[in-house]
Amino acid sequence: MSFKTKSFIIGILLISLLGGTLYALSNQKEKPADSKSSQTSSETRVKTKETTIQTESSERRVLSVEEQLKQMIKEMSIDEKVGQLFLVRVPESNALEDIKNFQLGGYLLFGRDMENQTKETLTKKIAEFQEMSQTPFMVASDEEGGTVTRISSNKKIVPDKFESPQSLYKKGGMSLVLKETKRKSDIFKELGIHTGLYPVADVSTDPESFIYDRTIGLDVEGTSNYVVDVVKELKQNEIGSTLKHFPGYGDNRDSHTEIVRDTRSIEEIEKTSLPPFKKGIEAGADSILVSHNIVDAIDSEVPASISPKIHEVLRQELGFDGVIMTDDMDMAGLADFISQEQAALAALKSGNDLILSSTYSTQIPVVKEAVESGDYSEEQLEASVLRVLKWKYELGIIKLEE
Structure with a gap:
């Protein structure tokens, strides 16, 4: 080879x-x-804080809003959960410290909070509230217009005072009412306010009744149309809406100053008071405020704000799934009926999600103790917290992954 x-x-x-x-x-x-x-x-792989899930096909699914909010609640302490259910009057001292110490859900501005303020200083003040809060903070102001206005009581903040809906309607119909609603919304956004606690859904055509000046002054159909239009306008402007005073004030006396008993029949209430609330719910109302009147036809034993039967009407008969809040807990209609220490717990157990109060420092410990003892279930507590957080998300206060 x-x-x-x-x-x-x-x-x-x-x-x-x-x-x-x-x-x-x-x-x-x-x-x-x-x-x-x-x-x-x-x-199945779960990412940090469980905001996304990797499926078998390696596709990422963002958790729903409710799932993300439930995860937030899961990571909260009892103190944080209870605090979220209190929308309180700004205290005269320790306003920033109390946000942190009581884990408050939000502040409700009153006239005294406008004293010596300008638009710039009030905006700064509200921003400081937000910065102090661990959980995104809600700021509200009672701004029906007319006799009930806070921020426009100071001309340095709002030069042209908010007029009552009734006055506006008489001058220029619903178009002028909605124009004013838009103006309010723009001012709220500029200041950092999220909701104005209106429209008033009470029906009154009697100039002699206590509630008349705060209503649109129209019949059931006219009031219903007003409520629907305002709710939709507020929603379009991403400002919260609050229907009040459930189940309808009627021509009753002033519950700010005394215990009030509503003696109307259930037929009259269903015919003359409930329709605007029904229409408002259908239009997408965010929240409903319950009065302190004792409504004999539904529950003759206790004020509406602490009556489970009243709340059953809202949830079961009207199908409302948003935030239910009390009227101001300091009003005589409730304060003369039950102690302030026990009032908030009674309101939450009856079905409210949000407490409007000035005496939160004594009420919160009572609620917390009730949760720990099982007298107020953590399941009910978390259901209310979820509704409050959903509202905050819808108003843009809470930001989530989408």
């Missing part, structure tokens, strides 16, 4: 050997990859 022939054969053998080696190495690399792929596809 010649030298050239030997060299040729050796070359062929080397090429074959090298090819086999490369093939074996290739198989070894592919097997772990197949195994790893199989393992990944059979597992």
